[in-house]
Amino acid sequence: MTGGVPSVADAVVIGAGAFGLSAAYFLAREGAGRVVVLDRYAPGSQTSPRAAGLFKLIQGDELRTRLAQLAIETVLGFSEETGVSLPVERSGSLLVARTEAHAAMIYREAEQSRCWGVELELIDAHEAQRLAPYLEPEGILAACSIPGDVYIEEPASLLTAYQQAARRHGVAIFGHTPVTGIRVRNGEVTGVTSPGGEIAAPVVVDAAGAWARQVGRLAGASVPVVPMRHQLYITQPIAGVEPSFPIVRLIDAAVYVRPARGGVMLGGFESDPLPLDPAGRGESFSMDDVPLDFTVLEQLTGLVDRNLPALRQAGVQEHRGGLFTMTADGLFLAGPVPGVRGLWTITGCNGSGFSFSPALGRVLAEWIVHGEPSVDIRRLSPERFTRHFSDEELVAAAVWQYTHYYAPPETGSDEE
Numbered sequence: 343m344t345g346g347v348p349s350v351a352d353a354v355v356i357g358a359g360a361f362g363l364s365a366a367y368f369l370a371r372e373g374a375g376r377v378v379v380l381d382r383y384a385p386g387s388q389t390s391p392r393a394a395g396l397f398k399l400i401q402g403d404e405l406r407t408r409l410a411q412l413a414i415e416t417v418l419g420f421s422e423e424t425g426v427s428l429p430v431e432r433s434g435s436l437l438v439a440r441t442e443a444h445a446a447m448i449y450r451e452a453e454q455s456r457c458w459g460v461e462l463e464l465i466d467a468h469e470a471q472r473l474a475p476y477l478e479p480e481g482i483l484a485a486c487s488i489p490g491d492v493y494i495e496e497p498a499s500l501l502t503a504y505q506q507a508a509r510r511h512g513v514a515i516f517g518h519t520p521v522t523g524i525r526v527r528n529g530e531v532t533g534v535t536s537p538g539g540e541i542a543a544p545v546v547v548d549a550a551g552a553w554a555r556q557v558g559r560l561a562g563a564s565v566p567v568v569p570m571r572h573q574l575y576i577t578q579p580i581a582g583v584e585p586s587f588p589i590v591r592l593i594d595a596a597v598y599v600r601p602a603r604g605g606v607m608l609g610g611f612e613s614d615p616l617p618l619d620p621a622g623r624g625e626s627f628s629m630d631d632v633p634l635d636f637t638v639l640e641q642l643t644g645l646v647d648r649n650l651p652a653l654r655q656a657g658v659q660e661h662r663g664g665l666f667t668m669t670a671d672g673l674f675l676a677g678p679v680p681g682v683r684g685l686w687t688i689t690g691c692n693g694s695g696f697s698f699s700p701a702l703g704r705v706l707a708e709w710i711v712h713g714e715p716s717v718d719i720r721r722l723s724p725e726r727f728t729r730h731f732s733d734e735e736l737v738a739a740a741v742w743q744y745t746h747y748y749a750p751p752e753t754g755s756d757e758e
């Protein structure tokens with residue numbers, strides 16, 4: 343041991359957010375040996391605990407659907423598997439269309455998701471209101487009920503659960519220990535440096551969230567993600583709102599709503615989002631420094647409050663935000679980092695890293711330990727980006743992905 347951190351490990355994970363902690367837990371479970379996690383701040387304190395906590399089975403392709411199914415299976419079975427408590431609300435969800443184009447999109451997505459094994463039902467506006475009594479049916483043209491969707495009321499609880507489960511498997515987790523260097527010899531990772539000391543290790547996982555690109559550069563590697571702000575609020579308690587009400591996603595407004603702390607949580611995707619890279623904002627930048635702007639959420643609320651009138655009267659009990667890591671093609675970035683053997687990454691959340699972390703962490707760990715993932719995620723590997731993006735190109739592509747989160751144009755729903 344040097345300065346508190348061990349001097350040797352079999353794998354070092356950089357970043358103790360949802361991705362890093364999940365990867366660390368599964369690395370240990372899969373038999374990686376001595377696993378160490380280092381975080382520049384308190385473990386589980388940055389973007390992940392600020393998430394909405396939503397899981398979503400309807401996805402744009404079969405791979406992400408399979409991973410979403412695995413993620414929900416994993417969190418539902420987590421307490422039994424690990425002995426660590428993890429409350430999960432099995433609320434189901436409703437996907438709601440208020441335009442003809444979005445109704446057509448729901449029908450298409452429902453058909454393909456059903457083929458990929460997702461249980462769902464197409465319903466009308468009145469059935470939607472019966473299932474979600476906080477929803478007014480006015481103007482709803484079509485809806486899809488997905489009973490298997492879930493949410494985690496307090497996202498911090500997943501991070502605590504990962505840490506407890508990881509520690510039970512012998513993982514050592516160090517907060518306030520930034521990785522300041524990644525040692526590379528002959529194109530191969532040999533370890534990391536930090537103020538807590540050096541750790542020699544043949545495997546290093548970059549799970550540094552909004553800092554992932556910067557951390558990749560420590561090894562001379564490219565991890566092309568763009569941090570982008572995302573916000574939500576939680577109202578004061580509203581009479582009659584039950585935790586079991588389904589999550590509601592209104593596609594045209596790009597807004598999601600769920601029960602939260604007796605009130606309602608609302609978040610959404612503005613059309614003019616804010617890219618914000620911690621690089622260049624100083625060493626002490628943290629998620630507490632992300633500038634929040636409530637007018638964005640007021641505007642999004644104005645798009646949906648005729649269907650959710652309770653939002654109009656209720657005061658706000660929390661307004662929070664953090665940074666997504668967007669990629670140029672909207673897919674996760676998970677796999678070996680080209681050019682540096684032994685360096686892996688798990689990032690590029692594109693707004694869904696909290697909910698996919700149980701699956702991606704597990705599958706990446708299998709890939710690292712056994713040389714083969716049980717779900718073929720090679721498509722998500724960073725090697726798909728063979729060409730260099732300028733910063734401007736990368737940011738433009740990332741903004742495009744953010745603003746098309748619910749309704750990509752190939753669904754024919756981009757006109758409005």
Ligand SMILES: Cc1cc2nc3c(=O)[nH]c(=O)nc-3n(C[C@H](O)[C@H](O)[C@H](O)COP(=O)(O)OP(=O)(O)OC[C@H]3O[C@@H](n4cnc5c(N)ncnc54)[C@H](O)[C@@H]3O)c2cc1C
Nearest residue numbers: 357359360361382389390394395396521551691694695697
């Ligand atoms: C408001 C909001 C709502 C969201 N809602 C959802 C949702 O409902 N469902 C969903 O799936 N996703 C949601 N997300 C996205 C989700 O939060 C992210 O995808 C996820 O948290 C990403 O996890 P992470 O581990 O990459 O990042 P983080 O949690 O930020 O973890 C990265 C860690 O790396 C550490 N680090 C950085 N640099 C270093 C270094 N040099 N050395 C050591 N450590 C370092 C950081 O300190 C940090 O703790 C939401 C996000 C926001 C902001």
